Amino acid sequence: MRGVTVARWRGLSAQRERGSTLSVVVITPDNKDWTWVLERPCPECGFDARDLDVAATPTLVRDLAHSWVEVLARPDVAVRTSPDKWSDLEYACHVRDVFRVFDRRLAMMIAEDGAHFDNWDQDATAVEERYETQDPEVVAGEMISAADTLAQRFSQVDGDVWAHRGVRSNGSEFSVITFAQYLAHDVIHHLWDVRRG
Helix, strand or coil: CCCCCEECCCCHHHHHHHCCCCCCEECCCCCCCHHHHHCCCCCCCCCCHHHCCHHHHHHHHHHHHHHHHHHHCCCCCCCCCCCCCCCHHHHHHHHHHHHHHHHHHHHHHHHCCCEEECCCCHHHHHHHCCHHHCCHHHHHHHHHHHHHHHHHHHHCCCHHHHHCEEEECCCCEEEHHHHHHHHHHHHHHHHHHHHCC
């Protein structure tokens, strides 16, 4: 669910400008196939996707975004508690981008039953977008905006559209229902990640 192949610490750019040697922190990517959470409760965060009222997904998405805004207000939000674990800021950037990616995919699934979309390389995105250097206040605003857009998209789903299918390029197949369940687990699980520390 989460992972970043190469992590940059705060101050890395300054070190680069000074010409010093940089040590690169490598985090082992989480390459698990998390679709199993659609069939049984998550033993870590406790979330059971089968219990989700998918019709309430718009409200849930907005509520979760506000929980993440609270996380982003932490004074130590950009500090890693361990070299092999994202900071709360990096997790929040990932969740913001999850909302964005899911919105694009949901739009495709609404428009076309059997839509195909590429697997998202979240590790590459974290590195390319330099999650660790982003401004928490800016991320908070982007989080609310992305969540609101996704919530509005889910509010358009009704009737047979809940059964529309989407297929990820790695072969994972979702209905709009299981897509909502998978999304809910992803965002809730990452809240668990940042709260357990």
